[in-house]
Amino acid sequence: MDIRRAVGIALALVSLIALLGSVPHAGQYKPALSPEEQKSWIGSGFTLEDTLSWKRVGIGPAEAREWVMAGIQFAEWANQWKGEGFGPRDAAKWVRTANVYTAGEFRKRGFSPAEGTAWIENGVRSALRAEEFRKIGLAPREAGRWWRLEFFPKAIPPWREAGFGPEEALEWMYGEKEHLNDGVSYSRTVYSVEWAREWRGAGFTSKDARWAALIGLTLPEAIAWKRARFGIVEALHWRDSGFTPAVAARLRAEGLSPVEAEEQREAAGAPPGDEIASLHSDIHLRQDGSVLVTERFAILNRPDGAIQACFQRVLPAKTTLRYRRNSLRDARPMYDGIVAFLDGSPAPVDVVKDSHGDRTLCIGGQGSRLPEGSHAITLGYVTEDRLIRLRDREELFFDVTGRYLKMPVRRASATVRLPRGADVVFADGFAGLTDRKDFTVRVRTQDESDVVDYAVWRPLKQDMGFQVSVGFTKGFVKPSLWKRAGQFDRTTGRLLTSLLILVVGLCGTISYYSVAWHRVGRDPKADLVLREFEPPAGASPALIRYIVTRRRVDDVSVAATLVHLAQHGAIRIEERQGAYQIRMAGPAEGCAPLEQEVLATVFGDADRFVLGMARARATLRRARSSMMRSLEAEYRTYFVSNSRYLWPGLLLSAATMAGSLLVLNLPGGGKSATFLKIFSAVQVGVFGILGLLFYILLKTPTVDGRKLLDRIAGYRDALDANYRKGEHGTSDPGVSPFLARQLPYAMALGIECDRLTFRWDSTAWFTGRSGGFSVRDFVASLRRRTPGRSESP
Amino acid sequence: MTGEHSGMNAWRARVLVGLIGAGAFLVPYGCVTLIENARVQSWAGYGFSPGQTREWWRHGIRTRAAAVRWRANGFQAGEAASWETMGFVAEEAKEWKKGGFDLAGAAEWRRYAFRHDEAGEWRATGMSVGDAVAWRKQAFRPGEARRWQDAGYNPMDAAERRRAGGSS
Numbered sequence: 023m024d025i026r027r028a029v030g031i032a033l034a035l036v037s038l039i040a041l042l043g044s045v046p047h048a049g050q051y052k053p054a055l056s057p058e059e060q061k062s063w064i065g066s067g068f069t070l071e072d073t074l075s076w077k078r079v080g081i082g083p084a085e086a087r088e089w090v091m092a093g094i095q096f097a098e099w100a101n102q103w104k105g106e107g108f109g110p111r112d113a114a115k116w117v118r119t120a121n122v123y124t125a126g127e128f129r130k131r132g133f134s135p136a137e138g139t140a141w142i143e144n145g146v147r148s149a150l151r152a153e154e155f156r157k158i159g160l161a162p163r164e165a166g167r168w169w170r171l172e173f174f175p176k177a178i179p180p181w182r183e184a185g186f187g188p189e190e191a192l193e194w195m196y197g198e199k200e201h202l203n204d205g206v207s208y209s210r211t212v213y214s215v216e217w218a219r220e221w222r223g224a225g226f227t228s229k230d231a232r233w234a235a236l237i238g239l240t241l242p243e244a245i246a247w248k249r250a251r252f253g254i255v256e257a258l259h260w261r262d263s264g265f266t267p268a269v270a271a272r273l274r275a276e277g278l279s280p281v282e283a284e285e286q287r288e289a290a291g292a293p294p295g296d297e298i299a300s301l302h303s304d305i306h307l308r309q310d311g312s313v314l315v316t317e318r319f320a321i322l323n324r325p326d327g328a329i330q331a332c333f334q335r336v337l338p339a340k341t342t343l344r345y346r347r348n349s350l351r352d353a354r355p356m357y358d359g360i361v362a363f364l365d366g367s368p369a370p371v372d373v374v375k376d377s378h379g380d381r382t383l384c385i386g387g388q389g390s391r392l393p394e395g396s397h398a399i400t401l402g403y404v405t406e407d408r409l410i411r412l413r414d415r416e417e418l419f420f421d422v423t424g425r426y427l428k429m430p431v432r433r434a435s436a437t438v439r440l441p442r443g444a445d446v447v448f449a450d451g452f453a454g455l456t457d458r459k460d461f462t463v464r465v466r467t468q469d470e471s472d473v474v475d476y477a478v479w480r481p482l483k484q485d486m487g488f489q490v491s492v493g494f495t496k497g498f499v500k501p502s503l504w505k506r507a508g509q510f511d512r513t514t515g516r517l518l519t520s521l522l523i524l525v526v527g528l529c530g531t532i533s534y535y536s537v538a539w540h541r542v543g544r545d546p547k548a549d550l551v552l553r554e555f556e557p558p559a560g561a562s563p564a565l566i567r568y569i570v571t572r573r574r575v576d577d578v579s580v581a582a583t584l585v586h587l588a589q590h591g592a593i594r595i596e597e598r599q600g601a602y603q604i605r606m607a608g609p610a611e612g613c614a615p616l617e618q619e620v621l622a623t624v625f626g627d628a629d630r631f632v633l634g635m636a637r638a639r640a641t642l643r644r645a646r647s648s649m650m651r652s653l654e655a656e657y658r659t660y661f662v663s664n665s666r667y668l669w670p671g672l673l674l675s676a677a678t679m680a681g682s683l684l685v686l687n688l689p690g691g692g693k694s695a696t697f698l699k700i701f702s703a704v705q706v707g708v709f710g711i712l713g714l715l716f717y718i719l720l721k722t723p724t725v726d727g728r729k730l731l732d733r734i735a736g737y738r739d740a741l742d743a744n745y746r747k748g749e750h751g752t753s754d755p756g757v758s759p760f761l762a763r764q765l766p767y768a769m770a771l772g773i774e775c776d777r778l779t780f781r782w783d784s785t786a787w788f789t790g791r792s793g794g795f796s797v798r799d800f801v802a803s804l805r806r807r808t809p810g811r812s813e814s815p
Numbered sequence: 816m817t818g819e820h821s822g823m824n825a826w827r828a829r830v831l832v833g834l835i836g837a838g839a840f841l842v843p844y845g846c847v848t849l850i851e852n853a854r855v856q857s858w859a860g861y862g863f864s865p866g867q868t869r870e871w872w873r874h875g876i877r878t879r880a881a882a883v884r885w886r887a888n889g890f891q892a893g894e895a896a897s898w899e900t901m902g903f904v905a906e907e908a909k910e911w912k913k914g915g916f917d918l919a920g921a922a923e924w925r926r927y928a929f930r931h932d933e934a935g936e937w938r939a940t941g942m943s944v945g946d947a948v949a950w951r952k953q954a955f956r957p958g959e960a961r962r963w964q965d966a967g968y969n970p971m972d973a974a975e976r977r978r979a980g981g982s983s
Contacts (some may be wrong), residue, residue: 204904206906206931414925493928
């Protein structure tokens with residue numbers, strides 16, 4: 023840049039900056055003050071600095087004084103109040119309880135300062151909310167009570183009309199909080215006001231009513247039990263034992279508990295069948311997350327009972343884990359190391375797996391029969407996937423009775439042992455009918471480990487269950503990566519196994535193909551390619567084209583064959599006004615059998631063949647098919663496909679796909695079906711592409727084939743160079759006998775020869791246009807239909 | 816081509832090497848600066864000044880959403896980073912803080928699976944974390960545990976007595 027120009031620009035920039043700097047910013051505006059004004063402000067008790075700020079917002083000394091007296095001491099603040107439409111007197115009434123905007127909102131919605139203050143002081147700080155409360159007829163104080171308990175105005179009227187105060191409404195309206203995994207949010211059941219009114223009207227507490235709702239006790243039933251002087255919990259026990267309120271009242275008067283009364287009734291009833299006198303399950307959670315279970319059964323096998331053969335125990339393939347009271351997770355536990363003892367001696371265990379994957383253990387072996395009488399059976403196994411990992415704790419859930427216990431259990435108990443160091447957070451569970459908790463629990467510490475003892479205090483009938491749920495502190499169960507992978511595999515329906523089979527199968531298939539290719543698929547090494555000026559001996563133009571175009575037979579193949587036949591004097595090619603016809607001219611001496619076959623197909627019994635007719639096209643199609651067959655046979659002497667080596671690879675691929683898909687055990691449903699479709703399609707695609715790739719790679723030339731390829735390469739090179747020279751040369755190319763003789767091979771090799779003109783004097787086999795034989799036109803004539811030509815020659 | 820040597824002269828080569836060296840530094844530096852400025856701009860849209868943005872980054876909170884969340888719950892960058900390091904999410908940290916727990920206290924109580932509200936209740940009874948763990952193990956609520964403790968019971972004995980129908 024020119025130095026003078028640079029200096030000019032710099033000076034201009036400096037001037038601009040100076041100009042910008044001289045413009046005062048909005049906040050820096052300093053109004054001028056006359057001596058009189060100064061006197062007036064100072065007389066009103068303002069300092070010079072204050073004066074400037076008040077003057078800047080356009081407030082005079084008298085008004086400023088009023089704002090200050092109203093408690094609004096700063097010009098900007100006063101300006102805000104003024105902007106919301108307040109005068110100093112109005113503002114003074116609001117300023118102690120609300121900010122300018124809240125006050126503005128209250129005033130806009132028709133609240134006087136006293137009213138607004140009352141609402142705000144009772145905790146309703148939003149004018150909109152206060153208006154809503156006012157609309158439903160609540161005074162600030164009462165509204166404040168509801169609002170503090172987080173009742174919105176819309177929810178209040180039904181509860182209020184039903185006679186509930188805020189605290190009572192809150193108690194009846196919501197169930198217990200169930201905290202979610204984020205440690206903050208929670209959910210809770212919301213009960214209707216009608217339900218609350220009915221139960222409260224019948225004299226029940228909210229706790230009783232909720233408990234009744236949980237176990238399905240209707241209000242009339244509850245009233246009946248209440249009239250018989252039973253509390254809800256007690257009524258529930260008697261009801262679960264199968265007694266009506268009247269009978270229960272009588273039995274209770276006799277001093278019986280529900281369980282005693284139930285046992286007495288059963289003793290007096292039908293002869294008992296088989297039963298489990300006691301069941302104790304020792305559940306030992308280990309540090310690696312596996313659970314060692316030892317179940318001890320005391321069996322009473324009576325005549326004609328449920329046990330007709332061996333004692334059976336079902337280990338389910340799928341179980342549901344309950345956590346955080348109402349949440350569920352499906353688990354697919356594995357079972358390992360199953361051992362059993364019958365009356366103190368080791369007993370054989372036969373395992374039968376059903377279509378759902380459930381394992382039925384036959385203790386004593388299939389075909390054995392458990393003798394009648396009392397027996398002690400101990401069953402031990404290791405299982406996994408029984409834990410629920412939450413953010414702040416872990417929970418173990420175990421179904422002690424499991425499914426399919428075909429006989430009642432008189433006494434059930436369980437002991438849960440936690441890993442060393444883990445502290446129990448809660449010990450909960452279910453025993454009895456659905457959602458009942460008919461058990462007692464005790465937590466003790468043994469060898470620095472927390473142990474939880476459960477004892478079910480009622481006999482369990484066949485429709486009753488017993489599950490334990492223990493929460494404990496995190497960090498004491500650390501499953502290995504292998505175990506976690508196994509667990510993930512089971513939970514995802516064996517997806518990992520499927521992928522593993524796929525990967526192993528894919529690697530195996532690739533390895534097989536690679537070995538096969540290495541042994542038989544590699545091409546023999548190319549020899550030195552020398553330029554050759556004659557085609558390989560015995561190779562027709564069609565064969566050469568078949569090889570260089572990777573087994574294609576097209577119009578060029580037919581055209582080259584016809585030109586070759588013409589050169590050998592077998593036919594003449596005639597052209598008139600763009601239409602070609604071929605005449606028989608003599609025997610096809612020196613031509614390949616393939617070419618003679620073409621000749622026979624094209625001419626049949628006729629002596630001429632007119633191109634451009636529909637019939638001609640059909641004839642040429644037949645000729646191409648016949649050429650294809652002959653060429654394929656000839657091709658096989660030069661190239662081998664090695665397809666027999668492809669089959670084992672394809673079989674391996676099919677086996678891999680089948681194994682990978684059959685091992686999957688996905689849950690039913692649309693998503694699984696879609697996944698399965700995509701997964702199958704991907705596999706077919708991958709193995710298909712692999713097969714195709716190796717099909718191509720396994721094909722290889724024989725030694726003769728290799729030599730032929732080398733000679734074709736040398737010949738092509740020579741032809742290409744000569745044709746190019748002929749094209750660029752100044753002499754008439756038509757006179758070169760070499761180029762004219764090699765024409766069918768040049769056509770077959772795809773060498774550009776359209777720009778050359780083969781005049782009739784250098785091509786005795788052609789008569790026609792003055793410009794001579796055109797390759798492009800002749801090839802095109804094979805596929806075009808000449809307009810106006812009749813079908814008959 | 817003539818037979819004459821047509822190579823680059825030494826000075827030109829040095830300049831070229833120098834330019835490549837400078838480019839090797841400036842291009843990545845420029846790209847990173849541009850990306851960083853774009854990110855600063857996007858944070859500015861959420862009310863973070865460039866200085867504040869860099870402050871959050873310096874404390875390891877590099878996503879805007881996380882910063883917005885922590886800020887919305889009343890945390891500054893440094894404090895937020897400490898709570899986050901201990902595995903707290905913003906909303907939970909706010910609750911603990913509101914309950915009067917500092918980070919160490921909150922982490923200690925939470926390690927033993929106490930929620931902020933539960934921890935507050937136990938602490939209000941004057942019990943330590945260890946005491947609270949022992950009493951909770953026996954299914955005692957804080958107030959109830961306090962009464963039994965005041966009556967001279969340890970958790971195991973209190974639980975036995977309660978099972979037998981006794982009261983504190």
